[in-house]
Amino acid sequence: MSVTIRDVAAAAHTSAATVSKVMNGSGSISQATIDRVEQVMRELGYHPNARARNFARQSTRTILFLTMLGKNAGFHNPHMFEIMSGMEEAVAKKGYLLCVKSISAEQACEFVEKIFDSKEADGLVLHASVVSPALDELVTVKAIPHIVIGNPDFPSHFSWIDIDNRLGGELAAKHLLKCGYRSLAFLGGRSEDRISGHRLEGVLSVLNEHDVLIPKGNLRQGDSDCDSGYARTEELLKQRELPDAVICANNYIAYGCVMALREHQIRIPEEMGVITFDEYPLSRILKPMLTVVDIDVFDMGYQTGKCILSKIRKPNLTVRYYSTLPSVLERESTRKIVQ
Amino acid sequence: MSVTIRDVAAAAHTSAATVSKVMNGSGSISQATIDRVEQVMRELGYHPNARARNFARQSTRTILFLTMLGKNAGFHNPHMFEIMSGMEEAVAKKGYLLCVKSISAEQACEFVEKIFDSKEADGLVLHASVVSPALDELVTVKAIPHIVIGNPDFPSHFSWIDIDNRLGGELAAKHLLKCGYRSLAFLGGRSEDRISGHRLEGVLSVLNEHDVLIPKGNLRQGDSDCDSGYARTEELLKQRELPDAVICANNYIAYGCVMALREHQIRIPEEMGVITFDEYPLSRILKPMLTVVDIDVFDMGYQTGKCILSKIRKPNLTVRYYSTLPSVLERESTRKIVQ
DNA sequence: CTGAAAGCGCTAACAG
DNA sequence: CTGTTAGCGCTTTCAG
Numbered sequence: 001m002s003v004t005i006r007d008v009a010a011a012a013h014t015s016a017a018t019v020s021k022v023m024n025g026s027g028s029i030s031q032a033t034i035d036r037v038e039q040v041m042r043e044l045g046y047h048p049n050a051r052a053r054n055f056a057r058q059s060t061r062t063i064l065f066l067t068m069l070g071k072n073a074g075f076h077n078p079h080m081f082e083i084m085s086g087m088e089e090a091v092a093k094k095g096y097l098l099c100v101k102s103i104s105a106e107q108a109c110e111f112v113e114k115i116f117d118s119k120e121a122d123g124l125v126l127h128a129s130v131v132s133p134a135l136d137e138l139v140t141v142k143a144i145p146h147i148v149i150g151n152p153d154f155p156s157h158f159s160w161i162d163i164d165n166r167l168g169g170e171l172a173a174k175h176l177l178k179c180g181y182r183s184l185a186f187l188g189g190r191s192e193d194r195i196s197g198h199r200l201e202g203v204l205s206v207l208n209e210h211d212v213l214i215p216k217g218n219l220r221q222g223d224s225d226c227d228s229g230y231a232r233t234e235e236l237l238k239q240r241e242l243p244d245a246v247i248c249a250n251n252y253i254a255y256g257c258v259m260a261l262r263e264h265q266i267r268i269p270e271e272m273g274v275i276t277f278d279e280y281p282l283s284r285i286l287k288p289m290l291t292v293v294d295i296d297v298f299d300m301g302y303q304t305g306k307c308i309l310s311k312i313r314k315p316n317l318t319v320r321y322y323s324t325l326p327s328v329l330e331r332e333s334t335r336k337i338v339q
Numbered sequence: 340m341s342v343t344i345r346d347v348a349a350a351a352h353t354s355a356a357t358v359s360k361v362m363n364g365s366g367s368i369s370q371a372t373i374d375r376v377e378q379v380m381r382e383l384g385y386h387p388n389a390r391a392r393n394f395a396r397q398s399t400r401t402i403l404f405l406t407m408l409g410k411n412a413g414f415h416n417p418h419m420f421e422i423m424s425g426m427e428e429a430v431a432k433k434g435y436l437l438c439v440k441s442i443s444a445e446q447a448c449e450f451v452e453k454i455f456d457s458k459e460a461d462g463l464v465l466h467a468s469v470v471s472p473a474l475d476e477l478v479t480v481k482a483i484p485h486i487v488i489g490n491p492d493f494p495s496h497f498s499w500i501d502i503d504n505r506l507g508g509e510l511a512a513k514h515l516l517k518c519g520y521r522s523l524a525f526l527g528g529r530s531e532d533r534i535s536g537h538r539l540e541g542v543l544s545v546l547n548e549h550d551v552l553i554p555k556g557n558l559r560q561g562d563s564d565c566d567s568g569y570a571r572t573e574e575l576l577k578q579r580e581l582p583d584a585v586i587c588a589n590n591y592i593a594y595g596c597v598m599a600l601r602e603h604q605i606r607i608p609e610e611m612g613v614i615t616f617d618e619y620p621l622s623r624i625l626k627p628m629l630t631v632v633d634i635d636v637f638d639m640g641y642q643t644g645k646c647i648l649s650k651i652r653k654p655n656l657t658v659r660y661y662s663t664l665p666s667v668l669e670r671e672s673t674r675k676i677v678q
Numbered sequence: 679c680t681g682a683a684a685g686c687g688c689t690a691a692c693a694g
Numbered sequence: 695c696t697g698t699t700a701g702c703g704c705t706t707t708c709a710g
Contacts, residue, residue: 002456004687004688005687005688005689006687006688014696014697015696015697015698016687016688016689016697017688017689017690017696017697017698017699018695018696018697019688020688020689020690021689021690021696023688024689026689026690027690027695027696028695029695029696030695030696033695033696045456046456047452047453047456047457048457048687048688049457049458049686049687049688050399050457050458050459051390051393051394051397051399051458051459051686051687051688052394052686052687052688052689052702053457053687053688053689054390054393054394054688055390055391055393055394055686055687055688055689055702055703055704056687056688056689056690056701056702057688057689057690057702058390058702060389060390062438064436069423069424069427069428070424070428071421071424071425071637072421072637073420073421073424074417074418074419074420074421074422074423074424074636074637075417075421075618075619075620078413078414078417078420079413080413081412081413081417081420081423082410082411082412082413082414083413084408084413084420084439085408085409085410085412085413085441086410088408088439088440088441089408089409089441092440092441097403097438097440097459098438098439098440099401099436099437099438099439100423100427100437100438100439101427101431101436101437102424102427102428102431113386114386117341117384117385117386118386118387118388118389118392119388119389119390120389120390120436226624252624255624279414280414281414281620281621282620282624285565285591285594285621297413298410298411298413343703343704344703344704344705345703345704348681353680353681354680354681354682355681355703355704355705356680356681356682356683356704356705356706356707357679357680357681358704359704359705359706360680360705360706362704363705365705365706366679366680366706367679367680368679368680369679369680372679372680387703387704388702388703388704390702390703390704391686391702391703391704391705392703392704392705393704394686394687394688394702394703394704394705395685395686395703395704395705395706396686396704396705396706397686
């Protein structure tokens with residue numbers, strides 16, 4: 001059996017309670033006793049049993065992250081892992097451990113109830129893809145400390161943190177206007193793609209403000225992949241009036257777009273400016289290097305980690321905000337030389 | 340206070356011990372009692388307190404994954420998260436929870452000792468980047484159930500699981516020979532890049548076996564990025580004798596290589612075959628689509644999860660193997676039409 | 679087949 | 695400032 005608090009107490013000629021207080025910095029203990037106890041702990045190589053501790057204080061110092069994993073998640077959704085890394089860093093700073101569990105939206109309710117009742121974790125971080133109205137009710141009724149990553153697309157009582165994609169769209173449009181581009185196009189994902197939709201909203205609001213009209217033909221939607229980006233660009237180029245800059249709703253679309261422009265020998269940035277969102281995975285390998293509106297997802301994870309810890313302290317706190325602001329990384333693809 | 344085992348016992352007119360046995364399927368209990376207890380558990384919405392349980396049985400049903408995370412890990416190392424997803428799936432099947440903790444090789448020793456002594460986790464999965472001879476000794480002396488992901492590059496007592504990159508290289512070379520290519524080139528990463536090195540070894544062993552010579556000039560090393568792939572290809576093309584196929588040690592090198600070939604209007608696969616390793620992140624967006632030697636990293640994670648669970652059962656088991664075999668995904672870039 | 683009893687190792691009043 | 699005393703909720707002998 002390994003060394004227990006009683007062994008330490010005995011060796012330090014004191015009681016278990018005192019040792020406990022020394023470890024936790026609670027109560028008031030004389031410096032002499034503190035030194036003696038700490039000395040003995042070191043000598044004996046004592047490490048408090050975490051299981052007994054969790055049990056006694058009724059807390060595990062654990063945050064559970066629930067999301068949908070499964071095959072290819074690492075490749076298709078690197079952002080999620082970036083967020084996770086940020087969360088881990090934040091909670092680790094306060095001595096918490098991050099656990100991860102893959103779950104579907106259907107199983108989520110039952111599982112969350114079990115986890116909470118069984119007290120396996122002190123707080124829950126839920127990816128927006130696993131939440132549902134039923135889960136909202138459960139979490140509210142049971143007052144479960146939680147944060148949802150992503151603003152849920154239904155009315156709810158959840159606390160959430162999200163990225164302000166609308167603002168991202170605004171920044172993209174403003175940047176292009178500032179660079180001297182005057183006729184913008186937007187290549188978006190499918191209509192169900194809320195991220196793409198919010199980015200478009202932001203773009204339109206800026207154009208509206210500047211009284212810039214965007215022709216219907218310059219607004220195109222499709223899949224979020226290279227081929228679609230290529231095809232939508234081809235369509236764009238068939239129009240009588242060409243735009244002088246294009247905003248691609250994501251990396252993959254941008255890749256296809258640049259390929260198409262290259263084939264048509266349209267020079268970037270002189271004849272056509274190109275801007276997109278996020279650094280990864282493709283922005284940096286394209287020539288010319290693309291200007292992007294980037295958001296620091298690691299930081300978003302870090303904020304999430306901090307938030308869930310404060311929710312554990314103050315359970316009636318409601319958190320709802322866009323934690324991390326997007327910013328423009330200017331590169332070659334929008335350096336128009338204004339005559 | 341939530342409902343405890345005693346509440347259930349009282350309501351079912353029996354004892355806590357019996358309820359415990361019903362839950363765990365231990366001891367022998369009459370069917371009537373089982374039914375009655377289960378009924379009551381459902382009625383009361385009873386969920387056993389995990390903390391008390393962990394404490395009583397001295398196990399947490401938790402696996403801890405130690406690796407180096409930090410900013411951009413999600414983007415630069417998607418494989419790690421793919422492995423993690425696989426692990427999660429495997430351990431979840433047996434009711435275990437996966438925890439993740441970012442740590443550096445320097446901190447790893449101290450932390451592992453603490454974790455083990457404090458019994459926060461039942462088993463440890465260590466990424467090869469955090470292991471060291473000191474950790475090897477610690478893990479051996481304390482008989483800590485563990486698996487290392489990646490064969491450590493120093494002699495050790497660790498249990499490990501790895502990918503057989505040497506075999507990957509063999510498969511690549513064999514595939515090209517089978518397609519009718521006769522003069523191969525290899526574009527590798529830096530000499531410290533062990534993955535690239537093993538892939539090259541595999542290639543050379545096959546060529547050796549088939550008495551195919553590979554000219555010195557066809558073996559080139561550089562950084563593992565697109566620009567380096569491009570530059571190395573340019574060098575290759577300046578030679579008097581051109582190879583008829585090139586093996587790129589990774590995705591990024593392959594991307595640069597294809598760009599260079601395209602600029603020189605060298606047709607793939609007719610004039611030059613191209614093969615690389617791994618599906619992500621670039622193989623599938625390139626035109627023509629690249630033939631790759633792929634390995635199922637999710638499966639590797641899954642195997643790791645299964646292994647750590649068996650190590651927990653049988654602590655003196657030593658595991659050392661290449662868990663998941665690479666396989667060739669044939670696509671356009673190697674479809675030479677043999678005359 | 680069932681239940682009483684004795685912990686698991688630590689924390690948190692409370693009394694001294 | 696320190697120690698005594700009671701648990702935390704479950705599992706696990708062991709006697710009935």
